[in-house]
Amino acid sequence: MATDSNSRSTSADYPKKRLDVNSRSIDHELVILDRQKGSIHQLNQTAGIVWVYCDGRTSAQEIAARITDLFEVDLSSAIDDVEKAIDQLNDIGLLEPTLNKMRSITD
Amino acid sequence: MPPFVITVLKTAYRGERELDSLELGKPDVQRAIATGLGPLLFRAIVARSNACEPSLAMRLKAADLTARVETGEKIEAMCEIIDACVGVSPPLVLLKGISTCTQYYPEPHLRSMADIDFLVEEPFIGQVERVLQELGYSRPYTGDAEFYQMHHHTAPFYHSRRHVWVEIHRGLLSQRNRFARMEMFSAENLAQELEYSEFHGRTVRRLNAELQIAYTSAHWAQQLQRTSGLMAMLDIIYILKYADDKLDWSKLSRWLHLDSAALHVSLLLRYLAHHQVVDSNIAEKLAPISRACTGNWRNLLFWLTDRYIAEGRSFNAILSLRNISVVWQTLVSAASLQEALLSIPLRLILPGRICPRL
Numbered sequence: 001m002a003t004d005s006n007s008r009s010t011s012a013d014y015p016k017k018r019l020d021v022n023s024r025s026i027d028h029e030l031v032i033l034d035r036q037k038g039s040i041h042q043l044n045q046t047a048g049i050v051w052v053y054c055d056g057r058t059s060a061q062e063i064a065a066r067i068t069d070l071f072e073v074d075l076s077s078a079i080d081d082v083e084k085a086i087d088q089l090n091d092i093g094l095l096e097p098t099l100n101k102m103r104s105i106t107d
Numbered sequence: 108m109p110p111f112v113i114t115v116l117k118t119a120y121r122g123e124r125e126l127d128s129l130e131l132g133k134p135d136v137q138r139a140i141a142t143g144l145g146p147l148l149f150r151a152i153v154a155r156s157n158a159c160e161p162s163l164a165m166r167l168k169a170a171d172l173t174a175r176v177e178t179g180e181k182i183e184a185m186c187e188i189i190d191a192c193v194g195v196s197p198p199l200v201l202l203k204g205i206s207t208c209t210q211y212y213p214e215p216h217l218r219s220m221a222d223i224d225f226l227v228e229e230p231f232i233g234q235v236e237r238v239l240q241e242l243g244y245s246r247p248y249t250g251d252a253e254f255y256q257m258h259h260h261t262a263p264f265y266h267s268r269r270h271v272w273v274e275i276h277r278g279l280l281s282q283r284n285r286f287a288r289m290e291m292f293s294a295e296n297l298a299q300e301l302e303y304s305e306f307h308g309r310t311v312r313r314l315n316a317e318l319q320i321a322y323t324s325a326h327w328a329q330q331l332q333r334t335s336g337l338m339a340m341l342d343i344i345y346i347l348k349y350a351d352d353k354l355d356w357s358k359l360s361r362w363l364h365l366d367s368a369a370l371h372v373s374l375l376l377r378y379l380a381h382h383q384v385v386d387s388n389i390a391e392k393l394a395p396i397s398r399a400c401t402g403n404w405r406n407l408l409f410w411l412t413d414r415y416i417a418e419g420r421s422f423n424a425i426l427s428l429r430n431i432s433v434v435w436q437t438l439v440s441a442a443s444l445q446e447a448l449l450s451i452p453l454r455l456i457l458p459g460r461i462c463p464r465l
Binding site: 019020022023024026031032033035040042 | 169172173175176177179180268269270
């Protein structure tokens with residue numbers, strides 16, 4: 001459990017999207033096709049924006065700051081939303097596994 | 108009562124009300140999705156909240172979204188290739204799904220396609236292949252080099268990030284295909300029947316509607332094609348729906364009269380008219396050429412189409428994929444039903460060049 005929580009916080013710090021999935025904006029919502037898992041995900045607006053910035057170089061804090069630029073929302077609410085979105089993206093396996101997570105598998 | 112997927116196809120031509128009397132069950136939805144008709148079925152039921160269980164509606168929506176992403180990726184890939192080929196070759200000739208989905212379909216994702224197909228004049232093939240390599244495409248397998256020299260397309264390319272396959276065609280049909288010798292598919296006729304067109308604002312060439320119908324139908328008839336066979340039907344339906352008033356039926360009939368093999372090219376049109384998927388007067392327009400492949404001969408081919416393409420029946424030890432393919436190919440290549448029936452047992456016993464296709 002400790003490793004999982006570590007991996008999530010690391011992932012939340014500099015989240016990186018998987019590059020082997022295909023994404024496309026359909027009717028103003030981002031849709032992600034994960035061929036590896038045979039699944040398709042329709043992201044809400046916040047999750048879609050978070051996904052776009054998940055490049056492994058932008059921190060969750062920075063993503064939240066960009067969201068405050070786009071919408072009328074205070075920073076602490078934006079941070080909550082971004083963390084929730086990152087958790088969701090992690091849960092459905094759309095983010096790159098973190099180093100900690102990989103270690104927990106090999107250990 | 109026609110097979111369920113035929114009723115789904117009917118909605119493309121006649122509208123969603125065709126499904127009103129049907130209560131969709133899990134097998135229906137599974138069958139539609141498995142055959143690439145999930146998006147079309149979703150389109151037909153999206154306005155009816157009680158068309159099926161919510162979980163089934165969700166599966167159809169997932170199929171629809173998947174098709175939108177996949178088709179969008181292929182269209183984007185095609186645009187990139189067209190742009191990169193400017194000044195390298197004459198405008199590319201779009202073939203099959205990538206051509207029909209943007210020319211005749213109300214929404215391109217309704218036409219599922221395994222790959223992108225386009226035709227390039229032989230002297231430019233090498234240069235276009237180099238363009239594809241520069242764009243990040245590679246050849247996962249080259250197979251038998253001799254095979255691809257004789258084949259109507261070169262070894263397929265694959266783009267690993269886009270998950271897109273590309274086939275560069277040098278001709279419409281393989282030289283091994285008996286329909287390839289027909290005058291309408293000759294290089295001379297092809298050059299005459301191509302038309303300039305647009306693809307997302309870019310200049311391309313496409314087969315005109317008459318040649319598109321002939322090509323799709325010939326491709327359909329050459330083999331019993333379980334999944335792509337239904338997409339060929341959908342292509343024909345949308346061409347007839349959106350181009351019927353502009354179609355030169357006399358030209359099509361003239362081509363079909365030139366070769367006895369061409370009689371089988373009309374089979375697909377007649378199958379769709381038989382199930383009233385399209386207007387029955389389509390068959391009347393083809394009446395002058397329908398003297399062959401009629402009666403039991405035609406019924407046998409329709410029965411095989413219903414059973415193995417539309418219903419998707421499983422094969423067994425006797426009615427195996429190989430044996431059914433032998434029967435199909437013998438029926439579509441024979442000059443008469445008697446000749447077919449006499450040669451089927453022999454072809455079933457002897458190993459032949461039958462290439463079953465799922």
